[in-house]
Structures are given as structure tokens and as C-alpha cells.
Amino acid sequence: MEKRKRRFGDRKDGRLLRSIDSFTKLAPFVMKTKNDANNSYSDTVEITEIDRFLKKKRTEGYPGMGMLHVFLASYVRVVSQKPGFNRFVAGQRIYARNVIEVIMIVKLAMSTKATETSIKVKLNPSDTITDIYHKINAEVDKIKANNEVTDTDDLAITLMKIPRLILKFLVFILNIFDYFGILPNMLVEASPFHGSLFVTDLGSIGIQPVAHHLYNFGNIPLFLAFGTKRRTFETQSDGTVAEKKYVDYTLTMDDRITDGFYFAQSVKYMKSFMRHPQQLDIPPETVAEDVD
Numbered sequence: 462m463e464k465r466k467r468r469f470g471d472r473k474d475g476r477l478l479r480s481i482d483s484f485t486k487l488a489p490f491v492m493k494t495k496n497d498a499n500n501s502y503s504d505t506v507e508i509t510e511i512d513r514f515l516k517k518k519r520t521e522g523y524p525g526m527g528m529l530h531v532f533l534a535s536y537v538r539v540v541s542q543k544p545g546f547n548r549f550v551a552g553q554r555i556y557a558r559n560v561i562e563v564i565m566i567v568k569l570a571m572s573t574k575a576t577e578t579s580i581k582v583k584l585n586p587s588d589t590i591t592d593i594y595h596k597i598n599a600e601v602d603k604i605k606a607n608n609e610v611t612d613t614d615d616l617a618i619t620l621m622k623i624p625r626l627i628l629k630f631l632v633f634i635l636n637i638f639d640y641f642g643i644l645p646n647m648l649v650e651a652s653p654f655h656g657s658l659f660v661t662d663l664g665s666i667g668i669q670p671v672a673h674h675l676y677n678f679g680n681i682p683l684f685l686a687f688g689t690k691r692r693t694f695e696t697q698s699d700g701t702v703a704e705k706k707y708v709d710y711t712l713t714m715d716d717r718i719t720d721g722f723y724f725a726q727s728v729k730y731m732k733s734f735m736r737h738p739q740q741l742d743i744p745p746e747t748v749a750e751d752v753d
Contacts, residue, residue, distance in 0.1 A: 472642035474649060474680075475549060475556030480753045488717040489553040495675040495682070498716040502728060503672065505709045506735045508690065512706065514738040518590075526594050528708055529662050532687060533563060533597075534590035534741040535734040536658060539727050541586035544751040546727045547657050548718040549680040552640040555718060557751035561586065562656035564681070567604065578604060578611050579653040586748045590741040612651040636678065654679025664689040670711045682715035 470477040492498040511531055518526045540547045540561055547558045561584040566577050580600040584593060604611055620628060638644045649655050654676045661684075663670050669688035675681060687710035695705050714724060734740055 470554075472551065472556060473646060474560075474642075474655065475551070475558045476751075478548070478555050478557055478752060481555060485555065485717075485720070489550045489555065492717055493553070494677045495550070495715050496677055499675055500714045500716045500724075501672040502712045502714065502724075503670075503709070504712075504728070504732065505707045506732060508706050508708050508735075511735060511738050523591065523594055525598075526590070528664060528687060529565075529660070530590050530594050530597070531735055531738055531741065532685060532710070533584070533658075533660065534588070534593050534738075535731045536563075536685070537561060537584050537586060537588050537593065538734050538741065538745060539731045540657070541745045541748045543723070543727045543730060544586075544749055545719040545723055546683075548751070549657075549682045550715060550717050551680045552642060558657055560584075560657075562658075564653045564656045564659045566661055567601065579613050580604065580611065581613075581650070581653065581656060587744045589744055590738070613653050616648070616651045632678070639679070652679055654681060656681050658683045658685060660685045660687075662687060664708065670709055672711045673713055675713055675715060682718050684713040686711050 465476060468477070470479075488498070508528075511528070515526055515528075515531070536546075544557060547561060549556055549558055563582045563584060564579055565582070566579050580597075580603075582593075582596050582600050584596060588596070620631075623631065635644065635648070653659070656679075659673075659676075659681050661673065663686055667689050669691075670686035673684045673686050675684055687708055689708075691707050691709070693705050693707065694702050697703050712728065
């Protein structure tokens with residue numbers, strides 16, 4: 462894909478969308494924050510085929526590949542064909558993000574006393590589930606190599622050394638900088654509040670998904686949470702009873718980035734890949750680009 466030349470009004474992390482309709486452009490002025498525009502969607506996916514696929518991948522030499530990778534690979538595949546799913550709002554304008562950035566929380570140990578950190582993984586629209594697996598592992602390995610400290614942790618430690626009234630004023634200034642797209646790259650790269658998607662695997666701690674809020678600070682437009690596997694017994698068309706396995710998930714979305722029909726089509730498209738995960742092992746034939 463040919464790289465676009467940066468134009469007046471573009472940001473370092475996104476391209477200003479100029480051709481979208483006036484009503485869509487007006488939405489960020491009416492719904493000023495992401496929490497004004499939160500839409501929470503809940504659904505479930507039957508995982509018989511996913512379990513077979515993941516079992517096969519693990520035997521092929523990808524230990525630890527799980528539902529997280531399936532969700533992320535399905536999301537990336539949707540963005541490759543429906544790039545409006547990767548827009549964001551900043552400074553009351555709507556932008557097409559330049560890259561796909563996924564943020565996730567990493568628990569350093571399964572203990573209430575263990576600390577958490579976040580990682581930010583940069584993905585490409587053409588990535589397969591295997592590519593995503595390797596990129597996530599690479600970021601986790603960085604944490605281990607740096608004694609479990611990330612750039613985000615360093616930034617938080619530095620900020621918390623500032624007296625609270627000064628820190629409150631500093632965050633106010635950072636919000637103004639972010640409004641105009643002039644936050645230093647170092648802060649944007651370290652920030653867990655700037656990216657395409659925040660994802661949390663609540664199944665790893667044995668609970669069902671929550672409908673998580675979006676953060677008003679930063680520009681993340683989507684929050685995905687999925688829970689633990691659950692089993693049910695269902696009557697089949699021939700009268701027999703079969704055991705089925707499901708994973709529930711919630712997706713909280715910034716309603717301002719596109720219309721409801723586009724969201725619905727994107728979510729259904731994402732779910733189609735989870736039903737047939739073998740597709741995630743093959744790169745897309747083409748990658749679509751967002752409007753001007």
C-alpha cells in the first residue's frame with residue numbers, strides 16, 4: 462500500500478478524514494467525551510472449531526496460543542477489510558489511525574499481591590494469527606528482559622513523584638496537547654490510553670467478561686473483554702443432546718467513529734472468522750484503505 466503524504470490537519474498517529482458526512486463530523490461536538498458515546502455490545506461464540514484449530518497449532522509448535530490470539534487475529538482481519546473500525550476521535554475530529562496498536566494488561570503472577578503492567582503491540586492488517594502470536598511473545602519477552610518493567614511503568618513512576626496538584630495541572634496540559642495532536646511521541650508510545658484496541662482476557666482469571674468503560678484520556682475507541690469457557694448441553698435437530706462450549710465477550714465502542722450499520726457489519730465479520738479460524742492462518746488477499 463502506498464504511503465500517503467501527510468497533509469495539514471493530520472496527526473502523527475492518524476490521518477484526518479475529510480470526506481465523511483457532516484452529521485458524523487458533528488457527533489464529537491455533541492458527544493464530547495468517549496464515555497458520552499459508549500456503546501456496549503455483548504455476544505457469545507461457539508468454540509468447537511476454535512478448540513480444534515488451537516490444539517492443532519499447539520502441536521505445530523505454538524504453545525500457549527489461545528483465545529486471545531483468535532480474538533486479536535479476527536479483529537485485525539476485520540480492520541484489513543473495514544478500516545473504519547480503526548478510526549479514533551481527537552480534538553473533536555475523526556481520524557484514520559496510521560497503524561494497528563493493541564494494548565493489553567499483563568499480570569506478572571497469578572497472585573493478588575502481584576503487580577500488573579501493560580504492553581502495546583503494533584500489528585499489520587496483513588498479519589496472520591501466527592504473526593500476532595510471535596509479536597505478542599516478543600513484547601512479553603521484553604518485559605522479562607527488563608526485569609518486568611515497561612516504558613509505561615517508567616512513565617507512571619516518574620509522574621507519581623510529582624505533587625498531586627501539580628500532577629493534576631500537568632494532566633490538564635497533556636489533554637490540551639493531545640487535543641491539538643502535539644503530544645511528544647515518547648509519551649504516545651508509552652501511553653496505554655493511545656491505541657486501536659484495549660483487550661483483557663478475563664478467562665485467564667476464571668471470570669466472565671465485564672462491560673468495560675472507555676478512557677476519556679487518550680484515543681482508544683474500542684475495549685474488548687472476554688471470559689472463561691462455559692459448557693452447555695443442547696438438543697440437536699435429530700433429538701440427541703450434545704455438549705457445546707462457548708466464550709462470552711463484550712465490546713465497548715466509541716459510537717462517534719462510524720455509524721451503527723458499519724459497526725454491526727464489522728462485528729459480524731469478526732465473528733465469522735472466529736467460527737472458521739483456519740482463515741486466520743492465511744493473509745488477506747487485499748487490504749482496504751479508509752476514505753479520504
